[in-house]
Amino acid sequence: MKRLNTRLITPQLCAVILLIMLPLVSVLGLMTGPVFIPLSDILSIMLAGDGAANGSNSQEKLIIEIIRLPRVMLSLIVGALLAACGALLQGLFRNPLADPALIGVSAGASVGASSVIVFGSMVNSGGVMLGLSAISMGAFGGAIVASVIIYRLATGPQGTSVATMLLAGIAISALAGAATNTLSYLADNDMLRRISLWQMGNLQGASWERVGLGALTAGCLAVLIPRETGALNAMLLGESEARHLGINVEWLKRRLIIYSALGVAISVAIAGVIAFVGLMVPHLIRLLVGPDHRSLLPLSALAGAILLVAADALARVVIAPAELPVGIVTSLLGAPFFLWLLVLQRGRS
Numbered sequence: 001m002k003r004l005n006t007r008l009i010t011p012q013l014c015a016v017i018l019l020i021m022l023p024l025v026s027v028l029g030l031m032t033g034p035v036f037i038p039l040s041d042i043l044s045i046m047l048a049g050d051g052a053a054n055g056s057n058s059q060e061k062l063i064i065e066i067i068r069l070p071r072v073m074l075s076l077i078v079g080a081l082l083a084a085c086g087a088l089l090q091g092l093f094r095n096p097l098a099d100p101a102l103i104g105v106s107a108g109a110s111v112g113a114s115s116v117i118v119f120g121s122m123v124n125s126g127g128v129m130l131g132l133s134a135i136s137m138g139a140f141g142g143a144i145v146a147s148v149i150i151y152r153l154a155t156g157p158q159g160t161s162v163a164t165m166l167l168a169g170i171a172i173s174a175l176a177g178a179a180t181n182t183l184s185y186l187a188d189n190d191m192l193r194r195i196s197l198w199q200m201g202n203l204q205g206a207s208w209e210r211v212g213l214g215a216l217t218a219g220c221l222a223v224l225i226p227r228e229t230g231a232l233n234a235m236l237l238g239e240s241e242a243r244h245l246g247i248n249v250e251w252l253k254r255r256l257i258i259y260s261a262l263g264v265a266i267s268v269a270i271a272g273v274i275a276f277v278g279l280m281v282p283h284l285i286r287l288l289v290g291p292d293h294r295s296l297l298p299l300s301a302l303a304g305a306i307l308l309v310a311a312d313a314l315a316r317v318v319i320a321p322a323e324l325p326v327g328i329v330t331s332l333l334g335a336p337f338f339l340w341l342l343v344l345q346r347g348r349s
Helices: 011-031 039-047 056-093 105-119 134-154 162-186 189-199 208-235 239-244 249-271 277-289 293-317 326-348
Strands: none
Touching: 011 039, 011 056, 011 277, 011 293, 039 056, 056 162, 056 208, 056 249, 056 277, 056 293, 105 134, 105 162, 105 189, 105 249, 134 162, 134 189, 134 249, 162 189, 208 239, 208 249, 208 293, 239 249, 277 293, 277 326, 293 326
C-alpha cells in the first residue's frame, strides 16, 4: 500500500490547478475560431438578455450560442469520458500503457461508421435519434458489438482473463482494421473522404442534442464509477489479493468493461475517433498524484476535458480559416509529450 502514496504533488493541489485551468481554457475555446470574439464581447453576450444584441454583436451571439458553446461543452464531455475510461482500463489491466483501443471499441466503431457511409448512401445521414446521425449510430453499434465479442472471447469457465481480453482486443482490432480498409477500397472519392475525416475525430458536428446525450452518459458514469475506486486500488495488488479482501473480481471486471465500453462508444459516436486522450492523460495524472484511484479518476476526467478543449481551439486556428480534425492535433501533441514522459520515468528508474 506504500505505492499509493508515491506522488509529485498532492491531489488537492492538482485539483485546484485543474479547476483554475478549466474555465480559462473554456473561455479560450469560445474566443477562438475564424471569427475572433474578444472576452468583453463574450461576457456581454452571456450576461445580456435575448433582445440586447444587434448588428455585429448579434452575429457574435449566434456564433457563441449555436456553434462555439455546444462545441466547447462537447469537448469537455468527450475529453472527460475518454480520460476517465482510460484510467478505468489501466486499472483493470494493471498497465499504465493501456487505453480504450485495447478492447476494440474504436476499431469496431470505425467498421460501423464505414459500413453506414459505404452501404447506407440511401439512408438520411441527418438526425436520426437523440441528435445522432446514421453514421454515429453505426459507430455506436459497431463499438458495442466489438466490446461484447471481446468480452465473450475472454470469458470462460474460470472467469474473465484480462490477458485473453488483451489478446482478443488486438485480434479484433486487426480484423476490424482490415474490414475498414476493405470498405475504404470499395468506397468512391466522397465516401473515402467522409471515412477518413470521421476516423480523424471531429467536433464540427457539435449540437445541443449531442451535448445532452454525452452529459447524460457522463452523469451516469460519474455516479457509478466512484463506487469502484476502492476495488480498483485493491486490484493493484493483484486479483488473488483482491479476492482475499472480499472483492468479487469477476463482477468488478464486468462492470468496468461495461462502463468503459459505454463511455468510449458514446464518445466515438458523437465525436469520432480521438487518439491519445485516454492513454496520455491518466498516465500523466498518475505520475503527478500517484495511482490512488480515489483521486486519479476525477483528476483524469478534469485533465482530459481541459486537453480536448485546448486541442480543439488549436485545431481551429493552426491552418485558419480551415481547421484540422481534433484527432490529428491530440496525436501531434500527445505522442511527443507521452514519449517525453516515458523518458522522464526511465530516468527516475
